[in-house]
Amino acid sequence: MSVLSTRDPSCTASLSEAIRTGLAPDGGLYVPRELPRVELSTFAGAHEIGPIAARALRPYFAGDALAEEISQIALSALSFPAPLRPLPTQASASMLELFHGPTAAFKDFGARFLASCLEAGDERDPPTILVATSGDTGSAVAAAFHERSRARVLVLYPAGAVSARQEHQLTCWQGNITALRVLGTFDDCQRLVKQAFVDPELRAGWRLSSANSINLGRLLPQVAYYASSSLAIHRAEGRPASYIIPSGNLGNAVACVWARSMGLPIERIVLAHNANRGVPDLLRTGTWTPRPSVATLASAMDVAHPSNLERLRHLARSLCGAPSLEVATLRSLVEAHSVTDAQIRATIRRGDKEWGVVFCPHTATAAHVYRELPRAEREGRHWVLVATAHPAKFEQLVEPLIGRAVAVPPALAELLERPTQARTVPADLAALARELEG
Ligand SMILES: *Cc1c(COP(=O)(O)O)cnc(C)c1O
Numbered sequence: 001m002s003v004l005s006t007r008d009p010s011c012t013a014s015l016s017e018a019i020r021t022g023l024a025p026d027g028g029l030y031v032p033r034e035l036p037r038v039e040l041s042t043f044a045g046a047h048e049i050g051p052i053a054a055r056a057l058r059p060y061f062a063g064d065a066l067a068e069e070i071s072q073i074a075l076s077a078l079s080f081p082a083p084l085r086p087l088p089t090q091a092s093a094s095m096l097e098l099f100h101g102p103t104a105a106f107k108d109f110g111a112r113f114l115a116s117c118l119e120a121g122d123e124r125d126p127p128t129i130l131v132a133t134s135g136d137t138g139s140a141v142a143a144a145f146h147e148r149s150r151a152r153v154l155v156l157y158p159a160g161a162v163s164a165r166q167e168h169q170l171t172c173w174q175g176n177i178t179a180l181r182v183l184g185t186f187d188d189c190q191r192l193v194k195q196a197f198v199d200p201e202l203r204a205g206w207r208l209s210s211a212n213s214i215n216l217g218r219l220l221p222q223v224a225y226y227a228s229s230s231l232a233i234h235r236a237e238g239r240p241a242s243y244i245i246p247s248g249n250l251g252n253a254v255a256c257v258w259a260r261s262m263g264l265p266i267e268r269i270v271l272a273h274n275a276n277r278g279v280p281d282l283l284r285t286g287t288w289t290p291r292p293s294v295a296t297l298a299s300a301m302d303v304a305h306p307s308n309l310e311r312l313r314h315l316a317r318s319l320c321g322a323p324s325l326e327v328a329t330l331r332s333l334v335e336a337h338s339v340t341d342a343q344i345r346a347t348i349r350r351g352d353k354e355w356g357v358v359f360c361p362h363t364a365t366a367a368h369v370y371r372e373l374p375r376a377e378r379e380g381r382h383w384v385l386v387a388t389a390h391p392a393k394f395e396q397l398v399e400p401l402i403g404r405a406v407a408v409p410p411a412l413a414e415l416l417e418r419p420t421q422a423r424t425v426p427a428d429l430a431a432l433a434r435e436l437e438g
Pocket of ligand 1 (some may be wrong): 105106107135136137213246247248249250251252253300301362363388389
């Protein structure tokens with residue numbers, strides 16, 4: 001299947017080209033020409049995320065250079081579980097735990113899949129990968145590419161805006177990975193990466209690729225855990241799943257919307273944002289108000305200009321035809337709420353006390369939105385709280401709130417033993433160009 005840019009439908013590429021390059025040359029984001037429909041019978045006998053991903057993604061790769069390899073890529077990249085656990089004391093709610101990969105956040109799914117796709121095609125001309133991170137993407141991408149691919153990776157993260165353990169995970173790699181501590185915000189990091197992609201000199205000098213969720217190779221595998229969890233609920237209860245998704249750049253949100261459009265048994269999709277409330281405000285008022293990002297406890301979601309909003313709006317436009325109906329159509333695709341730091345703290349405390357579950361600050365935004373649902377709505381559906389990271393990554397916040405230590409998963413413990421190294425750079429393109437020169 002070919003893909004096209006959100007900005008110009010005549011700007012097309014094959015899916016594997018789109019994965020190799022990341023951003024479309026016109027500055028738009030690649031989207032599938034159409035979202036394939038799948039029958040639920042396609043998934044008969046498949047229960048683990050790897051085999052489900054292989055079947056869900058096959059139609060996207062039909063006719064592509066990677067078509068033959070896609071099953072193997074899915075099975076090897078998505079080789080750790082995404083368990084759905086009932087939420088204690090709640091009649092019909094579960095947590096989808098996406099933090100059992102090498103760096104303990106959901107970004108591992110997309111990063112490993114992307115690395116496998118690029119590795120399958122990088123024999124002759126290994127890419128230079130730029131990745132802006134608000135904390136979790138960078139380490140997932142570093143872990144996925146470290147010493148495995150010939151690709152070189154530059155990770156840009158905002159100085160002082162990630163947790164101590166996140167920073168450790170970002171800076172403990174070396175070899176083909178360079179960690180850049182940028183004197184700016186996450187939005188600055190994201191802007192620098194986008195500028196690099198459209199800069200003629202940098203484009204000519206390097207085969208640049210992006211590992212942010214602007215890259216389809218990150219987004220598509222995320223469809224798989226919405227498929228596996230909604231199928232599990234549908235098989236057990238004969239009803240669809242509804243999701244509450246902690247959201248920043250809206251990659252996870254787009255993946256869930258795409259999964260529903262493909263015919264998977266998904267009903268409502270509710271986005272939980274932190275105090276960066278651009279998306280909830282857009283849906284409420286109908287207009288986008290540009291604002292700077294604000295720092296919150298759920299720092300991986302501190303995004304003022306979510307890049308994947310462009311994909312959601314593109315889908316809304318293609319569904320409704322008339323630009324005047326775009327926001328109304330967006331409202332029919334997703335709902336969105338904003339959660340304050342005080343509510344995040346209170347939810348972490350109460351989650352531990354009342355449900356015996358320790359949330360990371362991001363997952364806590366979803367748990368807060370769930371708690372605030374009117375009772376009839378809460379009990380009338382099977383709600384899935386998407387748990388995006390392990391609470392041990394944010395122990396400096398979480399442990400004082402619950403009054404005890406959070407056990408560190410073994411993969412994370414191993415990374416925290418390693419020495420670290422980072423280069424501090426100003427937030428401008430010239431500095432990034434110098435780092436590329438190495
Ligand atoms: C990246 C991240 C998010 C936000 O996900 P998007 O796909 O960017 O909306 C939420 N929680 C955690 C822990 C993250 O790392």
